[in-house]
Amino acid sequence: MKIALFSDIHANLPALQAFFADLETRNADAVYCLGDLVGYNVWPNEVINEIRKRGIPTIAGNYDQGIGLMSDECGCAYKTETEKDMGKISISYTNSLVKPDERRYLRTLPSHIRVEFQLNNDKLNLLLVHGSPRKINEYLFEDRDEKSLLRIMEQADADIMCFGHTHKPYHRILPSEPGNDQHFRHAINIGSVGKPKDKNPNGCYVMLTINPDSSILNKDAIQVEFIRFEYDVEKAAKGVEKSPLPNEYADMLRLGY
Numbered sequence: 001m002k003i004a005l006f007s008d009i010h011a012n013l014p015a016l017q018a019f020f021a022d023l024e025t026r027n028a029d030a031v032y033c034l035g036d037l038v039g040y041n042v043w044p045n046e047v048i049n050e051i052r053k054r055g056i057p058t059i060a061g062n063y064d065q066g067i068g069l070m071s072d073e074c075g076c077a078y079k080t081e082t083e084k085d086m087g088k089i090s091i092s093y094t095n096s097l098v099k100p101d102e103r104r105y106l107r108t109l110p111s112h113i114r115v116e117f118q119l120n121n122d123k124l125n126l127l128l129v130h131g132s133p134r135k136i137n138e139y140l141f142e143d144r145d146e147k148s149l150l151r152i153m154e155q156a157d158a159d160i161m162c163f164g165h166t167h168k169p170y171h172r173i174l175p176s177e178p179g180n181d182q183h184f185r186h187a188i189n190i191g192s193v194g195k196p197k198d199k200n201p202n203g204c205y206v207m208l209t210i211n212p213d214s215s216i217l218n219k220d221a222i223q224v225e226f227i228r229f230e231y232d233v234e235k236a237a238k239g240v241e242k243s244p245l246p247n248e249y250a251d252m253l254r255l256g257y
Helices: 013-023 044-053 062-068 081-097 100-108 146-155 233-241 248-255
Strands: 002-006 030-033 113-119 122-128 160-163 170-175 184-189 203-210 222-229
Touching: 013 044, 013 203, 013 222, 013 233, 044 081, 044 100, 062 081, 062 100, 081 248, 122 203, 146 170, 146 184, 160 203, 184 222, 233 248
Parallel strands: 002 030, 122 160, 160 184
Antiparallel strands: 002 203, 113 122, 170 184, 203 222
């Protein structure tokens, strides 16, 4: 089974349209969205409705949660006063754009999706979250201590855990701690469709392949492909620059940070 996973569109309609065009060439069996449909750009309603009309199972990101509740907080970990000030403009502007029906949709999104496979007498649990199983806005970066990341997955009963939020893609394979039966878990950050932060402006999503013989006992039993696609970055950047949003968000799109 080929499962397409995408996240963190952040109201970037040109990127989402390019993603769907690329996805049509991939023959995915299932598609899931891991949240943060809105924020930082000018097309939140359009992005929401592109996903809704396709019936794509979607979980809430921290920004979706904030806008769904019409809050002035998005749960973002801004590090500087400048970033905080820019963030306040973004969430205020997004709140002014999002329509009542689209807001109601955001408010109903679940916090996670769990898919359980029964293969070769093994139970294989796929868990989809936005930040982490513990908190919608927890950042799980690639340099997270292995024991900490493993503990989070064990407590959530996740054999494969896919998430976004950091906008930086990676795949880590975590063996069970010594003394247990050998058991491999996969932590997969699927990157960002509409606001990459890994110095590559191209959008990113994941194609996860689960095979008939996939097993928790075999670390190579699943395949994880990070797919990068080009989109009209200038159109997205100029959308920002023609709006009340800070121009810095346009520069971030152009440079991928």
